[in-house]
Amino acid sequence: MYQAPAVPWPQTKRIAGGAVPSSSQDRPSRWCHGRAASFYTELEHPADLFLEIKGRDPAELLEHALFALFDQIVDLRTVRLVRRRTFSVREADLTLALRHTLTEALALFNLEGFLAAAAGVRWEGGEGTVGVVVTLWGENVDRSRHELQTEIKAVTYHRLLTEQTEPGAWRATILFDV
Template sequence: MNPCHETQREAGPQAAASPPRHWRNLEPETVYTELLHPADLFFEIHGRSFSELCEHALYALFHNIAELDSVMPRSTQTLQASASAPAEALRRLVAEALVLFDAEHFLAAGCQVDVSNTAPLTLTAVLWGEMFDPRRHELLSEIKAVTRHQLAADQEKTGRWRATILLDV
């Protein structure tokens, strides 16, 4: 038994032609709120669409891993995650981004997420960023895992999306 869920990754060392808005231009409080938790990082995340919610969740992850201002969009990495429920698909995508940093030391500075609504729900994220360089990048928190605790992703009556996600530190 080798545990493996539906997540894939493609690397692209080439410079990205047109990266999306750099995360340094985002105001964190417009993207996510940190909720009170005794030991770990617990976030409430918002988005106008499910794809924007996923982008904001990836931002919340990397915003807590490193100071993002100095991360440049020099190359791309593509991640894919699937699940039947939006919350689990989101969790798997963020978890895969965490592995990308922890194993490959890739820091993202922006991303774009596409959602395919065919069953199972499939998320494809293109992340723009670069490899961690201890001389230029300041790291903040070591994140162990993206937990399933109080995990949620729901569309509100307004049409906006809201998620809660808890990172074990």
């Protein structure tokens, strides 16, 4: 009889969660203050959601991509920073790390109803790989205050790109299946 092999699911390490501590060092490095729309642009695509993200460095690029993701799901001005979620991602390159980061953040929404309005991405070393520790601040969905807007099915590999366009300027494109 056919024996299916084990599938190597993407490795994500969940590090911490729970309420936001009061210590200032645990506060987000970037809080979008409801300005997520200024960090990204929606590009033309007939069926799905195609976004261009910009940042000054790879960490900021990832943070802005996270804001863009949650900005499509909910009006970020309605999200309070009362809970924190942290996870780490390691991939072969920045582009895959971007997709993996967004996929993990989307899973937090899909599985726990977690909405983030602030993010901090910390770079971790690693030879030949890109490792990041992502901390998100926000709260769980409260239907009385949060109007959910777009159902994002997945972060696709299609037209997935990260590039440095000039010193101090990074750009990514991402296609969400909606």
